[in-house]
Amino acid sequence: MTEKIKIAVAGARGRMGSETVRMILNHPEFELVGAADTKYDGEKIADKIGILGTDARIYTDIEQLFTATAPDVLIDFTNPESGKHNLQQAIDYGVRPVIGTSGFTNEDVAVFKEQMDAKKLGGIIAPNFAIGAVLVMKFSQLAAKYFPDVEIIELHHDKKKDAPSGTAVKTAELISKTRQAKIQGAPDEKETLQGARGADYEGMRIHSIRLPGLIAHQEVLFGGKGELLTLRHDSMDRASFMTGVAYAVKTSMALDTLVYGLENVLD
Numbered sequence: 001m002t003e004k005i006k007i008a009v010a011g012a013r014g015r016m017g018s019e020t021v022r023m024i025l026n027h028p029e030f031e032l033v034g035a036a037d038t039k040y041d042g043e044k045i046a047d048k049i050g051i052l053g054t055d056a057r058i059y060t061d062i063e064q065l066f067t068a069t070a071p072d073v074l075i076d077f078t079n080p081e082s083g084k085h086n087l088q089q090a091i092d093y094g095v096r097p098v099i100g101t102s103g104f105t106n107e108d109v110a111v112f113k114e115q116m117d118a119k120k121l122g123g124i125i126a127p128n129f130a131i132g133a134v135l136v137m138k139f140s141q142l143a144a145k146y147f148p149d150v151e152i153i154e155l156h157h158d159k160k161k162d163a164p165s166g167t168a169v170k171t172a173e174l175i176s177k178t179r180q181a182k183i184q185g186a187p188d189e190k191e192t193l194q195g196a197r198g199a200d201y202e203g204m205r206i207h208s209i210r211l212p213g214l215i216a217h218q219e220v221l222f223g224g225k226g227e228l229l230t231l232r233h234d235s236m237d238r239a240s241f242m243t244g245v246a247y248a249v250k251t252s253m254a255l256d257t258l259v260y261g262l263e264n265v266l267d
């Protein structure tokens with residue numbers, strides 16, 4: 001029998017971290033060896049998120065987590081600052097990082113990738129693990145070749161701390177690879193209320209909506225002469241991210257570099 005992949009989860013008490021713990025416990029090829037979070041050092045993660053089936057403990061120090069549990073993979077769903085710290089520690093300890101935390105820039109990715117290439121360490125940073133969201137990004141990249149006028153609307157729950165979403169930024173980055181550069185809207189348009197036209201990414205506008213009741217949603221609107229193309233994805237449940245997280249864990253075991261974006265490793 002092949003050995004299970006040993007996984008530690010950073011941010012395990014959070015919305016995504018707790019869903020990830022459940023996914024690992026239900027996956028025949030995965031073993032949860034420990035968790036990192038900001039409190040409850042030494043206590044059982046199961047007691048803190050109200051599940052059964054694991055004796056894995058919480059560590060408030062990521063280095064102690066790595067030393068005590070020797071994971072193959074670290075899955076991180078924390079916040080940008082902690083995510084970068086945890087990723088650096090993972091590299092230093094030779095643990096494969098699977099990072100879902102948003103807020104990584106291309107410059108951040110380049111710095112980590114250089115270190116991982118030197119160590120031949122595999123890992124993935126993905127702004128969105130939902131397969132449908134990744135497809136919307138890919139379809140958007142294709143559509144932008146024919147429709148350079150684009151606006152992105154991302155809609156999230158009102159506990160989300162960053163704006164715009166990592167998904168919206170990654171979508172704009174992919175679109176910019178095929179979109180002919182242009183200034184959108186009327187050349188002489190003026191905002192009479194600051195921010196009305198949203199954030200500006202190379203002339204494309206990104207609008208961030210935060211409301212209770214939402215989980216994670218995105219619309220990419222393309223305008224042409226007499227026509228409008230709308231691509232939309234809705235995560236109605238955080239389970240929507242778990243197929244991608246599991247895929248990234250397994251894929252990272254066979255990689256010897258850092259990949260930014262699930263679209264780069266999907267078959």
Ligand SMILES: NC(=O)C1=CN([C@@H]2O[C@H](COP(=O)(O)OP(=O)(O)OC[C@H]3O[C@@H](n4cnc5c(N)ncnc54)[C@H](OP(=O)(O)O)[C@@H]3O)[C@@H](O)[C@H]2O)C=CC1
Nearest residue numbers: 011014015016036037038077078082100101102127128129
């Ligand atoms: N890639 C993807 O598919 C997805 C990515 N995300 C991203 O995942 C991240 C987390 O989102 P969400 O689960 O909603 O956030 P939550 O706030 O629900 O969870 C974050 C958890 O991380 C903990 N934490 C903070 N700092 C550290 C640290 N240094 N070490 C370990 N744990 C820490 C927090 O503790 P405390 O509360 O005490 O600070 C909390 O338990 C966000 O960046 C979000 O954008 C979300 C959904 C999907």
Ligand SMILES: O=C(O)C1=N[C@H](C(=O)O)C[C@H](O)C1
Nearest residue numbers: 102127128160165166167216
């Ligand atoms: O905070 C969230 O919830 C989400 N964050 C990620 C992002 O910033 O794109 C992914 C998904 O949209 C959910």
